[in-house]
Amino acid sequence: MPDNKQDLIDQQLQDLNNDGVDRRGFLKCMAWAGTGLVWTMSGGIPVSRAFAKGYGKDAGKGADFSFVQISDSHIGFNKPANPDVTATLQTAINKINAMPHTPDFIIHTGDLSQLSKPSEFDTLDQALKGASAKQIYFVPGEHDMLSDNGEQYLERYGKGTKGTGYYSFDHKGVHFVGLVNVANLKAGGMGSLGHEQLEWLEDDLKGRSASTPIVLFAHIPLWTIYPDWGWGTDDSEQALSYVKRFGSVTVLNGHIHQIMQKVEAKVSFHTAMSTAFPQPAPGTAPSAGPMKVPADQLQRVLGITDVNYVVSGRSLAIVDSPLGDSGSSASGNVGALGVVDSPLG
Amino acid sequence: MTRKNVWVASLATPVVIAMLLLLVGSVSVRANDQPPAANAAVKIDNFVFGPQTITVPVGVTVTWTNSDDIPHTAVSTDGVFKSKVMDTDEKFSYTFTKAGTYSYYCSIHPKMTGQVVVR
Numbered sequence: 001m002p003d004n005k006q007d008l009i010d011q012q013l014q015d016l017n018n019d020g021v022d023r024r025g026f027l028k029c030m031a032w033a034g035t036g037l038v039w040t041m042s043g044g045i046p047v048s049r050a051f052a053k054g055y056g057k058d059a060g061k062g063a064d065f066s067f068v069q070i071s072d073s074h075i076g077f078n079k080p081a082n083p084d085v086t087a088t089l090q091t092a093i094n095k096i097n098a099m100p101h102t103p104d105f106i107i108h109t110g111d112l113s114q115l116s117k118p119s120e121f122d123t124l125d126q127a128l129k130g131a132s133a134k135q136i137y138f139v140p141g142e143h144d145m146l147s148d149n150g151e152q153y154l155e156r157y158g159k160g161t162k163g164t165g166y167y168s169f170d171h172k173g174v175h176f177v178g179l180v181n182v183a184n185l186k187a188g189g190m191g192s193l194g195h196e197q198l199e200w201l202e203d204d205l206k207g208r209s210a211s212t213p214i215v216l217f218a219h220i221p222l223w224t225i226y227p228d229w230g231w232g233t234d235d236s237e238q239a240l241s242y243v244k245r246f247g248s249v250t251v252l253n254g255h256i257h258q259i260m261q262k263v264e265a266k267v268s269f270h271t272a273m274s275t276a277f278p279q280p281a282p283g284t285a286p287s288a289g290p291m292k293v294p295a296d297q298l299q300r301v302l303g304i305t306d307v308n309y310v311v312s313g314r315s316l317a318i319v320d321s322p323l324g325d326s327g328s329s330a331s332g333n334v335g336a337l338g339v340v341d342s343p344l345g
Numbered sequence: 346m347t348r349k350n351v352w353v354a355s356l357a358t359p360v361v362i363a364m365l366l367l368l369v370g371s372v373s374v375r376a377n378d379q380p381p382a383a384n385a386a387v388k389i390d391n392f393v394f395g396p397q398t399i400t401v402p403v404g405v406t407v408t409w410t411n412s413d414d415i416p417h418t419a420v421s422t423d424g425v426f427k428s429k430v431m432d433t434d435e436k437f438s439y440t441f442t443k444a445g446t447y448s449y450y451c452s453i454h455p456k457m458t459g460q461v462v463v464r
Contacts, residue, residue, distance in 0.1 A: 079414040079433070115416060115432060142453045146416065146430045187422045187450035187458055229392075230456040287391035290414050 068103045069305035071254030072274030075124045076114030081277035081290035089127050091323045091344045092275040092304045097132045106133045109254035110141030110219030141219040142182040168204050179218035181233045191220030191233035202242050210245050217252040223269050226282035273303040299324025300343040389417050394459035406440040420452045
């Protein structure tokens with residue numbers, strides 16, 4: 001499924017330059033590229049919902065709760081790939097607010113800002129104040145800890161967290177763990193959790209029932225997607241060894257500004273779209289820098305992620321919604337998770 | 346070895362030494378004729394330091410310029426120098442006063458590494 005989806009995305013990106021696909025077909029395919037993710041945990045059966053079609057009326061029905069993941073807002077970025085990232089963040093928030101069921105909370109998986117500037121964090125805070133969900137959980141991206149070892153970030157978003165900003169919380173029977181893999185990065189390496197955090201994680205999970213659904217979230221993917229671009233975390237294997245005994249593990253990441261999914265045993269991995277700008281598929285460009293798409297197509301490669309959970313089944317369903325195409329739908333099951341990605345617009 | 350050969354060898358040695366001296370002299374003259382080697386440049390483009398290894402004489406100032414749409418840093422792995430965050434088109438300079446090999450990386454994107462060799 002993920003491969004098909006990636007193929008579709010790749011194909012569509014190629015087709016941007018020729019007329020091989022009509023508009024209808026294009027929209028259908030591009031729906032996969034969206035960033036809205038609805039996670040539904042329902043009766044042990046993976047449930048996928050089209051963000052726009054299915055989500056319109058039935059979304060969240062029968063779900064015990066839902067939450068939304070947004071990522072990579074990069075407030076302060078103003079280059080051609082998206083000269084107005086505040087506007088697209090606002091579109092994402094509007095999308096959340098238009099959901100028929102208010103999500104219990106929002107998780108932001110990092111790169112809130114472009115340059116860790118106070119004004120950038122201010123703008124983000126101001127925009128998020130308008131979200132229907134008031135509780136927002138954060139983990140930092142590398143852009144949020146640029147010059148001050150993350151002091152600014154920790155002061156604003158890391159109250160009550162440990163070390164570089166990691167923490168855990170429980171919500172309606174699900175255990176959530178926010179991890180930081182962007183601090184103290186070593187030359188030549190990828191993302192890193194570090195010894196101290198790994199020890200804390202092991203301790204945090206110790207004694208919990210194996211039937212507790214676990215959601216790990218961090219900025220850089222906790223699985224190796226493309227080492228040449230640093231798209232992975234050097235010591236993630238260690239972290240994942242601590243969750244092996246659990247029946248349902250979901251890993252949510254950002255950083256790569258596109259949807260990627262993988263299932264390994266009982267662990268489902270998912271990366272979200274950015275609300276700011278897309279990045280190229282691994283190895284398809286000279287670097288991982290911002291990818292410029294035609295302005296009228298930008299919102300189809302940006303988006304949010306909605307996650308629904310039903311306690312009885314302890315399964316999650318994910319819907320990714322692009323910012324730009326309200327009529328789009330996309331779905332895919334990831335192990336215990338049903339995943340649907342939808343763009344912003 | 347014949348007498349003649351010895352003579353050639355004894356004559357040749359001072360000649361070679363003189364030529365070497367001339368060569369060294371011309372190098373030093375050339376160096377004196379120009380202002381002290383001033384600048385060397387490293388360009389950051391597509392998440393790569395270019396050139397990845399740059400060799401410079403002692404006293405040279407190396408300037409990094411970020412040509413990407415994404416911020417980068419140049420940070421010595423041994424703590425010798427550390428740039429501020431360079432946004433697009435921003436620069437960072439450091440003057441190398443001691444010979445040695447200085448490895449550095451981008452602390453935001455640690456896969457990006459480079460070297461300054463100072464002679």
